[in-house]
Each structure stands twice: as structure tokens, then as C-alpha cells.
Amino acid sequence: MIKLTQLTKSYTKTKKAVDNLSLTISDGSITAFIGPNGAGKTTTLKMMTGILKPDQGEVLINSFSMKNNPIDAKKQFGFVSDNPDSFLRLRGIEYLHLMGDIYEVEFEKRIELIEHYSKRLGIYDTLNDKILSYSHGMRQKIMIVGALIHQPNILILDEPLTGLDPQSAYELKEIMREFSKEGKTVLFSTHVLEVAERLCDRICIIHQGKVMYDGTLEVLKEQYPNTSLEEIFLKVTL
Numbered sequence: 001m002i003k004l005t006q007l008t009k010s011y012t013k014t015k016k017a018v019d020n021l022s023l024t025i026s027d028g029s030i031t032a033f034i035g036p037n038g039a040g041k042t043t044t045l046k047m048m049t050g051i052l053k054p055d056q057g058e059v060l061i062n063s064f065s066m067k068n069n070p071i072d073a074k075k076q077f078g079f080v081s082d083n084p085d086s087f088l089r090l091r092g093i094e095y096l097h098l099m100g101d102i103y104e105v106e107f108e109k110r111i112e113l114i115e116h117y118s119k120r121l122g123i124y125d126t127l128n129d130k131i132l133s134y135s136h137g138m139r140q141k142i143m144i145v146g147a148l149i150h151q152p153n154i155l156i157l158d159e160p161l162t163g164l165d166p167q168s169a170y171e172l173k174e175i176m177r178e179f180s181k182e183g184k185t186v187l188f189s190t191h192v193l194e195v196a197e198r199l200c201d202r203i204c205i206i207h208q209g210k211v212m213y214d215g216t217l218e219v220l221k222e223q224y225p226n227t228s229l230e231e232i233f234l235k236v237t238l
């Protein structure tokens with residue numbers, strides 16, 4: 001479970017990027033953070049994962065406080081950031097072993113997981129190449145495999161479907177579905193409302209650092225009869 005309490009963050013004196021945001025995300029669910037560019041999704045995810053320190057508020061991951069117990073809190077999840085341009089000088093396989101070492105994953109297990117996920121995402125044959133030579137989508141995929149290598153109970157992804165080809169986007173959605181079926185938690189951000197259809201149990205529409213809607217897509221649609229998803233999104237984030 002992820003519990004965010006009154007999270008607030010400003011980069012400048014005049015504007016709050018995230019404004020007193022509170023949310024609880026229960027186990028076994030897929031939740032999407034949806035909002036336009038600049039809504040505060042990445043800032044929220046960065047505070048949730050301990051990359052950014054909140055000005056105010058608290059983050060609990062499976063009851064571990066990000067402030068008081070950051071190592072245990074961070075062991076609970078795998079995170080895929082919106083910028084996959086990291087560790088470019090490593091070969092794919094070296095990056096995955098680095099992640100395996102950091103999270104102390106047993107050798108046999110990590111080989112099994114690397115094979116499983118990199119084959120599914122279509123990067124198995126390129127694992128001996130340097131990440132520098134990878135396309136944006138391939139870099140994203142290696143980060144996804146790296147985030148799954150310690151078999152976390154929580155998977156957090158920032159705009160994971162942006163830039164993926166249809167086959168890989170489908171595989172990633174399948175991985176998310178399997179994950180939640182096993183009782184694990186998935187949280188991802190997107191600026192595309194359609195992505196949430198048929199995938200998410202819950203959507204949180206974020207705008208100007210606040211939660212504007214929190215619930216199922218079905219209930220949201222009922223509130224706006226005869227309106228397209230695109231129009232609903234525009235109305236909620238007006």
C-alpha cells in the first residue's frame with residue numbers, strides 16, 4: 001500500500017507543483033495518474049520514490065516511512081522514470097546485473113527474470129549492446145526489466161507507454177495486469193486518458209498539483225453522459 005499525506009512541493013516561490021495532495025493506493029490495483037503536461041505527476045512520483053524531498057507531507061510505502069526508513073521504503077517498489085537515458089555506457093546485461101546486485105537478487109533468479117521479461121519486451125537479443133546504442137523505446141524497456149528484477153510488490157512508472165511500439169505497449173500492459181492479479185500494486189502516470197481504458201481500476205486526474213477526480217473511469221463517464229473521453233478530460237482539467 002502507498003499512502004501519501006498532504007504532499008506539497010514548490011520549485012518556485014509563486015507556484016506549487018504539488019499542492020497538499022493526499023491519496024491511498026491499495027494493494028492489487030492498477031491506478032493511473034492522469035493529467036496534462038505540468039500537472040504535477042512526475043513531481044508526485046519523485047516524492048513518492050524518495051528522489052525529491054517534499055516541502056511538506058509524508059510518504060508511506062507498505063508502512064515504511066520514506067523520511068525515517070528510506071532504504072526499507074525503497075526496497076518495496078520498482079520505479080521506471082520518464083527519462084531512460086541512464087547508464088548509457090553499460091551494456092544492457094551489465095545494467096541488469098547492477099540492479100540485481102543492488103537489490104541482492106540471487107543469481108539464478110535474476111537470470112530467469114532477465115530472460116523472461118527481456119524476451120517478452122523484445123530486447124533479449126540486444127542485451128550485449130551498450131545502452132547508448134538503444135533507441136528511446138529500448139532504453140525504456142531495459143529500465144522496465146531492471147525495475148522488475150527484485151520482484152517488488154509495487155511497480156511505479158512515469159509515462160511508461162510513451163514511445164513504446166504497439167507490441168511492447170501491449171506486453172507492458174499485460175505485465176501490469178499480471179502484476180495486479182498477483183495482488184501487487186501498479187501505479188503509472190500518463191497524459192493520455194485513453195490509456196487508462198480497460199487497464200485501470202482507478203484513475204486520479206491531477207491538475208495544478210491537486211487531485212481533480214479520484215475513482216473509476218466508468219463512474220467518471222456516468223457523470224458526463226454523451227461526452228467523449230477527450231472532452232471529459234478537458235472539462236475536468238479546465
Ligand SMILES: Nc1ncnc2c1ncn2[C@@H]1O[C@H](COP(=O)(O)OP(=O)(O)O)[C@@H](O)[C@H]1O
Nearest residue numbers: 011012017035036037038039040041042043044
Ligand atoms: N526541476 C524543476 N524546476 C522548476 N520547475 C519545475 C521542475 N520540474 C517541474 N517543474 C514545474 O512543476 C510543475 C509540475 O511539473 P511535473 O511534475 O513535471 O508535471 P507532469 O509530470 O504532470 O507533466 C510544472 O509547472 C513544471 O514546470
Ligand SMILES: [Mg+2]
Nearest residue numbers: 041042043082
Ligand atoms: Mg511528467
